[in-house]
Structures are given as C-alpha cells and as structure tokens.
Amino acid sequence: xxxxxxxxxxSVRDAAFHTVHDYPGGAMALAVRLGVNGMTLSHQVNPNxxxxxxxxxxxxxxxxxxAQDYRILHSMARELGHVAIKVDQAEEENVMANIADxxxxxxxxxxxxxxxxxDSRVTDNELREIDAHLCEMVQQANxxxxxxxxxxxxxxxxxVDLHTQGKAISTKxxxxxx
Numbered sequence: 641x642x643x644x645x646x647x648x649x650x651s652v653r654d655a656a657f658h659t660v661h662d663y664p665g666g667a668m669a670l671a672v673r674l675g676v677n678g679m680t681l682s683h684q685v686n687p688n689x690x691x692x693x694x695x696x697x698x699x700x701x702x703x704x705x706x707a708q709d710y711r712i713l714h715s716m717a718r719e720l721g722h723v724a725i726k727v728d729q730a731e732e733e734n735v736m737a738n739i740a741d742x743x744x745x746x747x748x749x750x751x752x753x754x755x756x757x758x759d760s761r762v763t764d765n766e767l768r769e770i771d772a773h774l775c776e777m778v779q780q781a782n783x784x785x786x787x788x789x790x791x792x793x794x795x796x797x798x799x800v801d802l803h804t805q806g807k808a809i810s811t812k813x814x815x816x817x818x
Contacts, residue, residue, distance in 0.1 A: 653687040655715035656695050656703075660685045663707045673706050674699070723771075725779050727786070735791065738784045745777040 650658065660681060663670040667685070668678035676699075684695040695703075700712050710724065717724040752773040756766035 650711060650715050651687070652712060652715045652719060653685075653690075655711035656685040656700060657687050659703060659707055659709045659711050662709065670703065670707060674702060723775055723778075725775060725782060727782060733787050733790075735784075735787050738780075738787045742777070742780045742784045745773070745780040749773040749777045 660667045660670055667682045671678035671681040674681065683689055684693060684699070704710050704712055710726075713724045749770070752766075752770045756762045756770055762770075
C-alpha cells in the first residue's frame with residue numbers, strides 16, 4: 641500500500657514548497673487550478689518567506705486536495721508528535737482479501753521490528769522503517785474496518801427494505817388484496 645511517508649524529514653515550509661513545485665507543471669500549473677497568480681504562489685511557499693504573505697492554512701488544505709499530495713499534513717503531524725492516516729471510504733470489496741492484506745501488513749511491521757532488534761540496537765533508519773510499516777499496517781487495518789462498516793450499513797439498509805416490504809404486504813392482506 642503506497643502512502644505519503646509520514647517520517648520524511650521535511651519541515652512544514654519545505655513540504656509546502658515541494659508539494660507545489662513537484663505538482664505536474666509546477667507552481668504555475670497548480671496556481672491556474674487554484675485561481676491565483678503563479679509567482680504569488682511560489683512566493684507564498686518559499687521556505688525563506690516567513691512574513692505576512694506566507695501560505696495560509698486554508699490555501700495549504702486546498703493545495704493538498706488538488707495535488708493529492710499530503711506532505712504538508714504529514715510534516716505538521718510529525719512536528720506535533722502525531723501521525724496522519726488516511727481514512728478510507730469503503731465500497732463493495734472482497735473482505736477476505738482485505739483481511740489477508742491486513743495480516744500481510746502486520747507481518748511486514750513485525751518483520752521490520754525483529755530485523756531492527758537483531759543486533760540489539762535500533763538505528764534512526766530502522767526506527768523510520770518500523771514507523772513506516774506501522775503506518776501502513778494501521779492504514780490497512782482502517783481499510784478493513786471501513787469495509788466491515790460498509791457491510792454493516794448495507795445489512796441495515798436491507799433490513800429496513802425488508803421491513804418496508806413486509807408492512808406493504810401486511811397492509812394488502814388486511815385490505816383483502818393479497
């Protein structure tokens with residue numbers, strides 16, 4: 641499962657700069673989609689620009705949504721001691737495949753932990769790898785939960801539909817039209 645690495649060592653300002661400039665076509669192309677001047681956008685995300693013309697939180701959110709690039713979010717979360725994990729909206733999926741994927745991610749996480757502990761010390765790189773596997777595992781477990789919740793909602797909908805149909809049939813029987 642691919643996701644933005646929450647452990648990528650970028651400051652929030654650097655993340656904003658790279659999000660804008662790594663967009664296909666760069667800052668100018670993204671600025672067109674945002675309805676702003678390209679030079680203004682470039683200035684707003686310049687890591688050396690700390691004045692009142694810096695990127696607003698609202699604009700940062702809009703940029704991430706358009707670019708589908710969440711490095712700003714992950715950098716903010718990391719600087720605050722948190723991790724951001726995508727909350728998936730489930731559709732009809734194979735729940736058994738989802739379970740298998742969750743187990744596979746859990747296995748990857750445990751493998752990264754045991755590999756790191758093999759020499760009885762944990763380096764910064766090993767810890768980053770452990771954290772990355774943990775995030776992947778939690779994201780996959782969240783996907784499984786969303787799939788199961790979707791199945792639950794579908795069941796409730798079917799029960800309501802059956803109840804409605806049952807009432808309609810009962811009404812017909814009472815009125816002698818069955």
